[in-house]
Amino acid sequence: MTIRHLKTARSEADRADDDIKVRAIVEAGLKDIETRGDMAVREMSEKFDNYSPASYKLSLAEIEDLMAQVSDRDMADLKFAQEQVRNFAQAQRDSMLDIEVEPMPGVILGHKNIPVQSVGCYVPGGKFPMVASAHMSVATASVAKVPRIIACTPPFNGAPNPAVIAAMHLGGAHEIYVMGGIQAIGAMAIGTETIDPVHMLVGPGNAFVAEAKRQLFGRVGIDLFAGPTETMVIADETAADGELCATDLLGQAEHGYNSPAVLLTNSEKLARETMVEIDRLLEIIPTADTARQSWEEFGEIIVCDNYDEMLAVADDIASEHVQVMTDRDDWFLEHMTCYGALFLGPRTNVANGDKVIGTNHTLPTKKAGRYTGGLWVGKYLKTHSYQKITTDEAAAEIGAYGSRLCLLEGFVGHAEQCNVRVRRYGGLNVPYGGPAPYKDAAE
DSSP, X not given: OOEEEEEOOOOHHHHHHHHHHHHHHHHHHHHHHHHHTHHHHXXXXXXXXXXXXXXXXXXXXXXXXXXXXXXHHHHHHHHHHHHHHHHHHHHHHHTOOOEEEEEETTEEEEEEXXXXXXXXXXXXXXXXXXXXXXXXXXXXXXXXXXSEEEEEEOOBTTBOOHHHHHHHHHHTOSEEEEOOXXXXXXXXXXXXXXXXXXXXXXXXXXXXHHHHHHHHBTTBEESOOOOSOOEEEEEOTTTXXXXXXXXXXXXXXXXXXXXXXXXXXXXXXXXXXXXXXXXXXXXXXXXHHHHHHXXXXXXXXXXXXXHHHHHHHHXXXXXXXXXXXXXXXXXXXXXXXXXXXXXXXXXXXXXXXXXXXXXXXXXXXXXXXXXXXXXXXXXXXXXXXXXXXXXHHHHHHXXXXXXHHHXXXXXXXXHHHHHHHHHHHHOOXXXXXXXXXXXXXXX
16 A cells, blocks of 8 residues: 655644644633623623623524625525425434334333433524524534534624524524523533523534534534534546646635645646646735635545555544545445545535535534434434333333343342332242243243
């Protein structure tokens, strides 16, 4: 296996140092919120967002006033995108069925899919107003029929962003707060004097938001670890050129200074053409300051000898967004196992998935794609099992097996739960703490 790195990113050690600094800041912030509640939230909002309204929760009148500021054209586009997200989420929900089976006479087993009862949706928006994130989290929770949906977004240029607020409201948010970062995540999960805590947190965010979710996991549920955006382009010369690869890499690198972007190819020629195109585009893209830093510090170009090597490297990196432009896109779809979402073919792109096409853009980062997929309607549903025995015969038969298996593990109290039913419903006089007899022995 010959894998060549034409461009490397910052070392893992350097990235670990960044994580340590973020971890300490988040830990202190969450402790402060737990201790001082609303006052801590207000001080953090003033410090980080220079924002201190009379109330961080928007009234219906304020929401309606903000929505009135959104142009008809923008509102139509917003509603179109939200419809696509809702339609796909509903199709996913329809695939999740409650079941009930009778594996043996008199024994009923089943499960029910029950919505999480309250969810806090974080919608990033300090640097860019992430309208689409409202569709992805709020509207999807609404399709799942979550009874209480609250949504937080930071102020944009010192005020609530009208389009983001419109998307939250149309998506089905029951409470909308204008606050961001650690203070938003902490307030939703921990609760304050004025905000009741939620059962679950969802939504993407920067490194501080992702770390806050990590530290709060267990106290509340989370969708997944969705930190700074990652993208990978898997390409060969048959389906892509340098301009297409460079555009797709920088299109995600502009998210933030620490957004990894990786080109994975079997063509050194394509790799070098892409490097030239990246340099060209960085001279004209308006977000060059961010995109350039991200590419210089976190960009990678990896050249492999063959497609099997490309597949192995891709699964090892487990990138959030994977754009595939090769002569065998469906082969990658069939064989890849670790990623956030796939975008197949040169006609497809990550931006469509981010904003409008209908799939969810809240996706696993930092190799979390090894054990979870992205946010979807099923994340808001808890699958709970139940069991029921309806006949004396079944109670005695299952109870006898249970009795013996409990004693195999040394649990006498457990065994007696089974034995008392063997006695009552099976008519057998099982000694206290003893095993129920085998059926053939009883006969």
